[in-house]
Amino acid sequence: MNDAIREDGLPRTVTVVGVGLLGGSVALAARRGGARVVGVDRDAELLARARQRGVLDAATTSLREGAAAADLVVVCTPVDVIAEQVLAAASLCKAGAILTDVGSTKATIVAALRGRLPSGVAYLGSHPLAGSEKQGLEHARADLFEGRCVVVTPESDTSAGVVNSVVAFWSALGAETTILDPESHDRIVALTSHLPHLVSSALAGVLPADFVGLTATGFRDATRLAGGDPKLWGAIFEANTPFLLEALASFNSRLARFQEALHRGDRGAIEELLREGKAARDGLSPPFA
Amino acid sequence: MNDAIREDGLPRTVTVVGVGLLGGSVALAARRGGARVVGVDRDAELLARARQRGVLDAATTSLREGAAAADLVVVCTPVDVIAEQVLAAASLCKAGAILTDVGSTKATIVAALRGRLPSGVAYLGSHPLAGSEKQGLEHARADLFEGRCVVVTPESDTSAGVVNSVVAFWSALGAETTILDPESHDRIVALTSHLPHLVSSALAGVLPADFVGLTATGFRDATRLAGGDPKLWGAIFEANTPFLLEALASFNSRLARFQEALHRGDRGAIEELLREGKAARDGLSPPFA
Numbered sequence: 160m161n162d163a164i165r166e167d168g169l170p171r172t173v174t175v176v177g178v179g180l181l182g183g184s185v186a187l188a189a190r191r192g193g194a195r196v197v198g199v200d201r202d203a204e205l206l207a208r209a210r211q212r213g214v215l216d217a218a219t220t221s222l223r224e225g226a227a228a229a230d231l232v233v234v235c236t237p238v239d240v241i242a243e244q245v246l247a248a249a250s251l252c253k254a255g256a257i258l259t260d261v262g263s264t265k266a267t268i269v270a271a272l273r274g275r276l277p278s279g280v281a282y283l284g285s286h287p288l289a290g291s292e293k294q295g296l297e298h299a300r301a302d303l304f305e306g307r308c309v310v311v312t313p314e315s316d317t318s319a320g321v322v323n324s325v326v327a328f329w330s331a332l333g334a335e336t337t338i339l340d341p342e343s344h345d346r347i348v349a350l351t352s353h354l355p356h357l358v359s360s361a362l363a364g365v366l367p368a369d370f371v372g373l374t375a376t377g378f379r380d381a382t383r384l385a386g387g388d389p390k391l392w393g394a395i396f397e398a399n400t401p402f403l404l405e406a407l408a409s410f411n412s413r414l415a416r417f418q419e420a421l422h423r424g425d426r427g428a429i430e431e432l433l434r435e436g437k438a439a440r441d442g443l444s445p446p447f448a
Numbered sequence: 449m450n451d452a453i454r455e456d457g458l459p460r461t462v463t464v465v466g467v468g469l470l471g472g473s474v475a476l477a478a479r480r481g482g483a484r485v486v487g488v489d490r491d492a493e494l495l496a497r498a499r500q501r502g503v504l505d506a507a508t509t510s511l512r513e514g515a516a517a518a519d520l521v522v523v524c525t526p527v528d529v530i531a532e533q534v535l536a537a538a539s540l541c542k543a544g545a546i547l548t549d550v551g552s553t554k555a556t557i558v559a560a561l562r563g564r565l566p567s568g569v570a571y572l573g574s575h576p577l578a579g580s581e582k583q584g585l586e587h588a589r590a591d592l593f594e595g596r597c598v599v600v601t602p603e604s605d606t607s608a609g610v611v612n613s614v615v616a617f618w619s620a621l622g623a624e625t626t627i628l629d630p631e632s633h634d635r636i637v638a639l640t641s642h643l644p645h646l647v648s649s650a651l652a653g654v655l656p657a658d659f660v661g662l663t664a665t666g667f668r669d670a671t672r673l674a675g676g677d678p679k680l681w682g683a684i685f686e687a688n689t690p691f692l693l694e695a696l697a698s699f700n701s702r703l704a705r706f707q708e709a710l711h712r713g714d715r716g717a718i719e720e721l722l723r724e725g726k727a728a729r730d731g732l733s734p735p736f737a
Contacts, residue, residue: 307664347659350656351663354654355671361702362644372597373599374640374732375641381644381672383666404710410651413654418696422693424686436653436674
């Protein structure tokens with residue numbers, strides 16, 4: 160792929176598979192940077208809207224056509240279909256092409272691909288910590304990745320050249336990249352992303368309809384994530400079940416400490432738990448603009 | 449108090465006890481409406497800053513002085529000292545004065561005051577569902593209550609005239625009032641406000657320091673409440689322990705349903721739980737501007 164990478168880190172032709180929030184945003188950002196972007200989606204109407212909005216240079220419902228043109232393929236579909244689509248695209252790519260994805264979990268994808276990719280092409284997983292409970296092309300933005308963390312997850316045998324290319328790609332889109340092995344990535348995001356989603360959903364789920372009038376901004380903030388797409392998140396939870404259960408167990412034991420302190424009326428212990436939570440929360444850097 | 453109420457619902461003189469975020473905001477809003485506002489706080493420097501900022505018409509560290517001037521006293525101190533301050537102020541007020549507060553729980557305050565107020569004055573609890581994890585006078589705003597819900601919690605023997613006066617006061621500050629008995633109020637806010645705070649704190653509390661770099665807006669939103677003052681919230685949790693434990697039990701059983709569905713790899717059940725959470729979240733009206 161080396162001669163197909165421009166000096167700014169962007170490949171000449173980027174093919175985006177799945178033109179939703181993330182795929183559309185990758186396309187907008189890569190086009191803004193000067194890459195040619197081909198969009199692949201099974202939904203022809205969506206592709207027409209994307210072309211109309213200036214998201215894509217070319218659009219096709221044919222993975223064959225899209226993959227053949229690509230220096231870099233970015234698979235932006237739900238996490239439970241990424242591996243099969245990477246495999247399908249890989250068999251259609253030209254030699255030297257690189258494939259990546261934007262899935263929220265990495266270990267199951269890497270395991271599904273191990274030893275099955277044709278020679279001459281390479282896969283390296285990515286996970287942009289960007290996104291929203293608002294899905295769909297209409298929310299795509301060229302600046303979605305600016306200043307955001309993108310985790311890149313090489314295996315021990317991934318070549319340095321491939322890592323550099325994928326890192327350069329995300330950097331060209333304005334992101335900060337972090338390199339982690341797939342399992343470490345999955346363990347961490349189980350706690351920083353998947354557990355908050357589960358907790359937010361469970362909190363929303365216990366609200367009786369007649370209490371809605373007495374919710375304020377606190378309840379709304381704490382349950383914002385619950386508005387996400389149940390199918391997408393069901394797939395993420397399934398792909399990351401062991402680490403998510405680990406994170407949930409850790410959360411449960413902290414809830415139990417609150418519960419015990421409340422039961423015995425131990426105000427000091429309650430305040431100590433709240434102080435620890437506040438210290439952790441205050442330790443997060445200020446939210447991005 | 450009738451001849452001391454102006455046509456717009458504001459008493460002539462409002463005394464605010466405790467000039468923090470809520471007290472300062474009550475003062476700013478009441479002053480903007482044309483009331484004379486006296487601030488009482490044990491912190492003379494805070495009072496000087498409040499005077500300088502135009503939050504108060506008069507300021508005193510003497511509850512006696514502040515209470516004597518008042519048509520309406522609004523006690524804006526932490527929930528565990530409200531009852532004693534209402535009692536102290538009540539004994540110093542002129543006949544016909546009304547006392548209220550802004551505490552997040554109501555039943556323990558009402559119980560502490562029952563049968564102990566001097567004749568000629570009346571107490572009626574209020575709880576504005578406004579506020580922030582940002583405490584202190586510097587965050588006080590004249591528009592903090594605009595469009596927000598304020599719950600007013602009469603007992604069976606509270607006179608209609610007192611209810612009308614307190615409702616008219618909050619309406620003049622731009623709030624929408626809701627009337628509930630103290631226990632119903634406490635049961636509902638245990639779920640809509642105190643449980644989200646506990647959950648947000650517990651979530652922040654399980655984040656290892658070296659995972660901070662992989663948090664995104666989702667984790668930040670879900671833990672925003674955890675930044676609140678541990679002393680204030682410790683007092684609220686203590687005052688509302690039975691209902692908070694009830695809310696926590698309901699939340700725990702929903703978490704257990706997630707856990708079981710994950711354990712048995714039941715994607716359909718997981719998606720159903722997520723769908724129910726999304727439906728509840730989507731059922732909240734859009735957040736206030």
